[in-house]
Amino acid sequence: MGKEITSRSEDYAQWYIDLVKKADLAENSEVRGCMVIKPYGYSIWEKMQQALDKMFKDTGHTNAYFPLFVPKSMFEAEEKNAEGFAKECAIVTHYRLKNDPNNKGKLTVDPDAKLEEELVVRPTSEAIIWSTYKKWIQSYRDLPLLINQWANVVRWEMRTRLFLRTAEFLWQEGHTAHASAKEAIEETERMLGVYAEFAETFMAMPVIKGRKSEGERFPGAVDTYCIEAMMQDGKALQAGTSHFLGQNFADAFNVQFTNKEGKLEKVWGTSWGVSTRLMGALIMAHSDDDGLVLPPKLAPIHVVIVPIFKTTEELDRISEQANKIAEALRKQGYSVKFDNRDTHKPGFKFAEYELKGVPVRIAIGPRDLENKTAEVARRDTKTKQVMALDEIATAIPALLDEIQTNIYQKALAFRTSMITPVDSYADFKKVLDEKGGFVSAHWDGTTETEAAIKDETKATIRCIPMDAKEEAGVCVYSGKPSTKRVLFARAY
Amino acid sequence: MGKEITSRSEDYAQWYIDLVKKADLAENSEVRGCMVIKPYGYSIWEKMQQALDKMFKDTGHTNAYFPLFVPKSMFEAEEKNAEGFAKECAIVTHYRLKNDPNNKGKLTVDPDAKLEEELVVRPTSEAIIWSTYKKWIQSYRDLPLLINQWANVVRWEMRTRLFLRTAEFLWQEGHTAHASAKEAIEETERMLGVYAEFAETFMAMPVIKGRKSEGERFPGAVDTYCIEAMMQDGKALQAGTSHFLGQNFADAFNVQFTNKEGKLEKVWGTSWGVSTRLMGALIMAHSDDDGLVLPPKLAPIHVVIVPIFKTTEELDRISEQANKIAEALRKQGYSVKFDNRDTHKPGFKFAEYELKGVPVRIAIGPRDLENKTAEVARRDTKTKQVMALDEIATAIPALLDEIQTNIYQKALAFRTSMITPVDSYADFKKVLDEKGGFVSAHWDGTTETEAAIKDETKATIRCIPMDAKEEAGVCVYSGKPSTKRVLFARAY
Numbered sequence: 001m002g003k004e005i006t007s008r009s010e011d012y013a014q015w016y017i018d019l020v021k022k023a024d025l026a027e028n029s030e031v032r033g034c035m036v037i038k039p040y041g042y043s044i045w046e047k048m049q050q051a052l053d054k055m056f057k058d059t060g061h062t063n064a065y066f067p068l069f070v071p072k073s074m075f076e077a078e079e080k081n082a083e084g085f086a087k088e089c090a091i092v093t094h095y096r097l098k099n100d101p102n103n104k105g106k107l108t109v110d111p112d113a114k115l116e117e118e119l120v121v122r123p124t125s126e127a128i129i130w131s132t133y134k135k136w137i138q139s140y141r142d143l144p145l146l147i148n149q150w151a152n153v154v155r156w157e158m159r160t161r162l163f164l165r166t167a168e169f170l171w172q173e174g175h176t177a178h179a180s181a182k183e184a185i186e187e188t189e190r191m192l193g194v195y196a197e198f199a200e201t202f203m204a205m206p207v208i209k210g211r212k213s214e215g216e217r218f219p220g221a222v223d224t225y226c227i228e229a230m231m232q233d234g235k236a237l238q239a240g241t242s243h244f245l246g247q248n249f250a251d252a253f254n255v256q257f258t259n260k261e262g263k264l265e266k267v268w269g270t271s272w273g274v275s276t277r278l279m280g281a282l283i284m285a286h287s288d289d290d291g292l293v294l295p296p297k298l299a300p301i302h303v304v305i306v307p308i309f310k311t312t313e314e315l316d317r318i319s320e321q322a323n324k325i326a327e328a329l330r331k332q333g334y335s336v337k338f339d340n341r342d343t344h345k346p347g348f349k350f351a352e353y354e355l356k357g358v359p360v361r362i363a364i365g366p367r368d369l370e371n372k373t374a375e376v377a378r379r380d381t382k383t384k385q386v387m388a389l390d391e392i393a394t395a396i397p398a399l400l401d402e403i404q405t406n407i408y409q410k411a412l413a414f415r416t417s418m419i420t421p422v423d424s425y426a427d428f429k430k431v432l433d434e435k436g437g438f439v440s441a442h443w444d445g446t447t448e449t450e451a452a453i454k455d456e457t458k459a460t461i462r463c464i465p466m467d468a469k470e471e472a473g474v475c476v477y478s479g480k481p482s483t484k485r486v487l488f489a490r491a492y
Numbered sequence: 493m494g495k496e497i498t499s500r501s502e503d504y505a506q507w508y509i510d511l512v513k514k515a516d517l518a519e520n521s522e523v524r525g526c527m528v529i530k531p532y533g534y535s536i537w538e539k540m541q542q543a544l545d546k547m548f549k550d551t552g553h554t555n556a557y558f559p560l561f562v563p564k565s566m567f568e569a570e571e572k573n574a575e576g577f578a579k580e581c582a583i584v585t586h587y588r589l590k591n592d593p594n595n596k597g598k599l600t601v602d603p604d605a606k607l608e609e610e611l612v613v614r615p616t617s618e619a620i621i622w623s624t625y626k627k628w629i630q631s632y633r634d635l636p637l638l639i640n641q642w643a644n645v646v647r648w649e650m651r652t653r654l655f656l657r658t659a660e661f662l663w664q665e666g667h668t669a670h671a672s673a674k675e676a677i678e679e680t681e682r683m684l685g686v687y688a689e690f691a692e693t694f695m696a697m698p699v700i701k702g703r704k705s706e707g708e709r710f711p712g713a714v715d716t717y718c719i720e721a722m723m724q725d726g727k728a729l730q731a732g733t734s735h736f737l738g739q740n741f742a743d744a745f746n747v748q749f750t751n752k753e754g755k756l757e758k759v760w761g762t763s764w765g766v767s768t769r770l771m772g773a774l775i776m777a778h779s780d781d782d783g784l785v786l787p788p789k790l791a792p793i794h795v796v797i798v799p800i801f802k803t804t805e806e807l808d809r810i811s812e813q814a815n816k817i818a819e820a821l822r823k824q825g826y827s828v829k830f831d832n833r834d835t836h837k838p839g840f841k842f843a844e845y846e847l848k849g850v851p852v853r854i855a856i857g858p859r860d861l862e863n864k865t866a867e868v869a870r871r872d873t874k875t876k877q878v879m880a881l882d883e884i885a886t887a888i889p890a891l892l893d894e895i896q897t898n899i900y901q902k903a904l905a906f907r908t909s910m911i912t913p914v915d916s917y918a919d920f921k922k923v924l925d926e927k928g929g930f931v932s933a934h935w936d937g938t939t940e941t942e943a944a945i946k947d948e949t950k951a952t953i954r955c956i957p958m959d960a961k962e963e964a965g966v967c968v969y970s971g972k973p974s975t976k977r978v979l980f981a982r983a984y
Binding site for chain 1: 522527528530531535556558561563564566581585587610613660
């Protein structure tokens, strides 16, 4: 194929980049830090979007669209948010180019077209949205306000990696407003649940639901919840966050409502988001040295049929069977590709669809026609079985379900094996260096200890799991008392 | 309701703005020229997107995503495109804000974070996409390349109007590459056909397919095709464009392919787009002084059921019937709202759903229950009929189809009445001033005449219709010979 990828054992980071590029998922553009999402990659993202969008709507949210630009002064309104985000952003200062008088054919920024107030290309939309909510919310009858936005955002990242960290990325951001802290916290937890369900059901990727420590919290949030996943190289990946904003943005933008008793109260808020970073998580959670392994629920092509033929007469006879199978599967809602190209050999095609992660491959040759069978290969286990032609259309749906479950179970078994409880700092460092994964350890709850550990080991607190048991212990670093274990890891 | 809108006869422009705001479609943001698309407006846009996206995929296109930013130098590569677009754009010059040392709590642009090359927020993506296609296209086997992008774009407009002309807007832009001029022209025409079909079938808005004159052509295109619609005030609106780019962008970005004979050739291109401007067209094509009139195929809510009750016992009995009807319709794929609020009177609700353009309203009161009937009102004709409760679920789908057809036919009859052939410049001006609409007139084919007419009358050539008859005549302005009539109009 001329599309070989570095093996994971040789260089995991290079394996990832090779895979993203060679499976036609994305590539770097000529704009620093910005990626091009290629058609095959985008079609996976579309499947993610569709599933998430339905889950958002099923939980009562509607979509809307807010401006790309945020006036500088709006960032100043919410101090913590400004500290956290407004610094490393794309800043629009002018609104016109003109022909360069000194350089024919070239353009230059027109100094006469300087903006009175600079515009920040949104790194997130709390500020612009809450400044709008102020106009939309007067009474308790206007609450809750449950809105989501699908959009592009820009954060000026110095070191970028396709999907995982790019200057521009695509995401959804939910922004909700509520009459009480209780309702807002329920919403924050509900959306964390939606993310976890999406990750596990669609991405086949087990996640741990938890809270961030203060040091890892979203700037402007009172509490940040997250789902954390484990990649094959033992590094953690934050796959989604849901923030309880308290009344911080209501304070910053003076958003109040009249309650049922006719009194003015400040509004409570949440925000929650997942991004094209999920593409990176999906790739790193399941794929192998031969290419992508896609869970069927997110695969753009569920089944590929490859004919094995020498003559066009053979191809014709195979095509007849292949089209029958394809049609029967398409009627059940599956995406089927029949690759009848005569410019490439079957072996080339097999490798190509393995690279692209197509869950099921059906090969049909003249011998198969005689026996009324076909060879059915699974991408996840790389096992093959011979199936009767007239059983295929009913067997494939069950097989795809089995693949979806198997991919999840494999990832779950791995993730489970990668949570290691430790009770000393020596063990903590040893596990991080020799095994990786999540280290489950007692922590004294201070930002100082967290920072010291990060400084010495590059591990951060990924989350305080929602289901962490109350358990008396002492902090592995400071020896001070602790009541529950938290999960540390090196992370993407 | 407190939501009265100016009547069309009083002030058409104000009627439009009132309607957009009061029907909760969109509003101006605090960012100059940028709008907020509110949930109800966005849900109509989503319906448009879904229908168009399916049509694009059915014609072989896939979606992808390219960067928001275009380096200044890329604009310089395609001279005409730069002339046409790069001037009035949002220009990113810096990538960081910092705390203002002279002004506590304020942020200022960090002069140390000046970009070496300025970035233009895309006004359209030909440049960035063709610079990418250069890497994707080597051989005739890589062609045709049929890609679409859903994205936001920014053009620094001085005078903006919600949906019709905003600095930031949402759109789709198709960008295709072909091995021959013939194929590229076929694609340009195919997509024009898709747009026309969408406008007529979904938006119930008749359009005229045609070519732009040289003066109205897209900068960088060899030929621009368009669909033109007629608004109720007699002004035309360009609803979509499809461009044959020739080899202009292949030239600018040096995109070549090896043909079947092994020789290098330059690639041929097309681009085509429609935007949130279609929302403006939809509103102005059909709506009336009471609010929106939505064609059922784009209505977020197809049917609203309003109970007429005094006691909760009555409401309970009505709810039972309403829920039955709602369920039966939802099973058939229709969106039904049962508005059982006890905080608002039926009359208020009636006005609200008229404002929002819900195609069918069903009212059920205690009298109706006795008679086993309901009152069914159409938004388009404002007529009412009494229907048997057990017939409603089967009658409504046919009624919605009838409404869709009626809205189209009404708009078509109006559009037909608004095409006036004229043979003298005096008549030309008279028709424009007294009647408006399209003026069908002979034109000598020169940019000078077109410019002079525009200067004197504000009318432009909307298009040279695809189906224009060959007909000898003389230009209404210059008296020079002409072979076909073109359509002039004042336009949005």
